[in-house]
Amino acid sequence: MRSDCLFQELASTHHSDWLILSADLAVGGPLKHRAVPPSNVGVFTSLIENLGVKDIQFEELLTLDPSELLALQPVYGVIFLFKYPTDKPYATPDGPLDGTFDEAASEKLFFAAQTIQNACATQALLSVLLNQTGDAATTTTTTTTDGADSHKVDIGEKLRDFRDFTMVLPPEFRGEALSNSDLIREVHNSFARSNPFSDETQRDPNAETEDAFHFVAYTPVGGTLYELDGLQPAPIAHGAR
Template sequence: MTSSNKVGESTHIKSDISPCAAPEIRGIVEQKENWGGWATTLNDATIFEYIMRQVGCESVAVRELYSMEEDYLREEKSCYGIIFLMPYNEHYETQAGEELTNLPDGMWYSNQIADNACASYALLNILMNLKNVPLGTQLEGFREFTLGLLPPHRGQAVDGFKSIKNAHNSFCFRYEIEEADLILYEEAVGDSDSKLEPGSKENPRTKRTKFKEAEEAQDQADQIDGPHHYIAYVQVGGCLWELDGLKQTPFKVGDCDNENFAVRVGSRMRELTARCSDLSIDFGIFALEPARAPQLDKQYQTNAREIGAIEHKLQDTDPHSSLSKEDIIRSGLLILTPLDTDDFGHHDGMATEQLLELRTNLIQKQKEIEMEKDNLFNEESRKALELARNRHDYEPFILTMATMVWEQQQAEKQRQAETKPNKPNKPKKRGRKRR
């Protein structure tokens, strides 16, 4: 698959495909948008990126990591932060942070006040702590609005952030909304059917043993099919912080820098997973890092301006060596005038042969960037198609098709019964009796 996008244009594919105009589908979309709750989120890096793109953040990408071992994480040098997905229950709660009267200088932290929203809270707890990274108008405005709020109040602001809530709930199905509302209802009114069983005369020691066995069995089941929780790790002020929205305050893991950030996070994740008795349980690890497309655009523009500076210098020293307009048009090469802030002082003192060699290398780099941009465009196209499929709720379609097939089968049976001719009774043949 190839693309015809020009370098310098955005490679981002609009994954927010317009929904079907059918009333049933439109009704499901409106139900998601008007729903006040939060649905669970799949552990997929593409979904995290989709949430960011829907609120205007184009400069950050999400990539899944496949190991928490030190040798693997040592190569991760450009992480903005890491999100860790782990089984969550009372036995494996993360270590609570110290009671802090004030957050560290420059830290943005929000408590999680909404159920099933830990993915978006973890995402925001990293994005809001990024400095000198363009996040887009919505996120930067949200950070400015919540800068002076306490963590619980920030949590309420996140719960009311409609854009990110709609993006978060884009992949939920109708039955998940109904199930979440039912759970909330049962928690509010209580389970009227639950009654305390009368005490038995069973040996207390036997009862404790059975209770412990049942607790361990339930513990194993929760690790596989039970609730999971997203936790954010970010570096602020030269320290590694664990930002678990369910905790009142952040937890300071220890000192770290850009070089050993991922390694320190891996050590902490291994500490948490050691509490799980079944080490075969799957965990999710997602790294937030600079998006590749903006970097390629910036490098391409810089190379184009440097080629322009070389051409300007060649026209002054050796006009026959400069590129003609026909060559530029034929090759599709982009040449820009250098900016006042550009410093190409290393061109001074270069001979014509050196300038030509440098120009050839830059043109080759531009071709490589164009190929990588095309690959990114194709990858974004694949992600957009995958997201569109994941966002669509196929339940109404399946129910409608099943109903249509059943009705067609019933109508066919009825038609066969009505058109079947009545056969006359044939007289019975009388056989000869043997004597």
């Protein structure tokens, strides 16, 4: 799936802060940051490096214009930070407000129920990474039917073992396995004081004026753009692109 199609689909989604997960483009230039929350890009890149991921970094997404984003290819996914709605449901039992629940998709992609407090940012990162890995131990490149290069991420041996082990489990047990992973817990806790890794959905009920924020992941799998949010019952499909 080409990145321009990915961004055209995402452009119709509401406002907010976006981080894209792309191939390592760093050649000495400084990373850009915005105020809410601070240092996401650098913190996220450091966290995935500590998890064993190679040659991948985060970039802040300042525009959804596909013509200005070609230099960022390959793009593996987008992390969306948004104000979590407290006055209306984000989804209903009948389905999400946008897209459709795809219960069967959990069998072919990594989707985990969020069972860890203070971890929706880390889970969003893993939702992209664990769905963009190939069978080879290194980042590989293949050619898709539309001529675009399809890059696979080297997530490292430990994360590959974790993915292989959990893919046979249902989403709720994947979430439990994630919470019980020594590697993920230790790396997450080492960044726990950074703002992006606070729990955006857990808030003091008495703090009525406090905004709640949440991270979700968007990533293409098998030609379909999926929204992966561990607070939802299933992956949300946004159509083939």
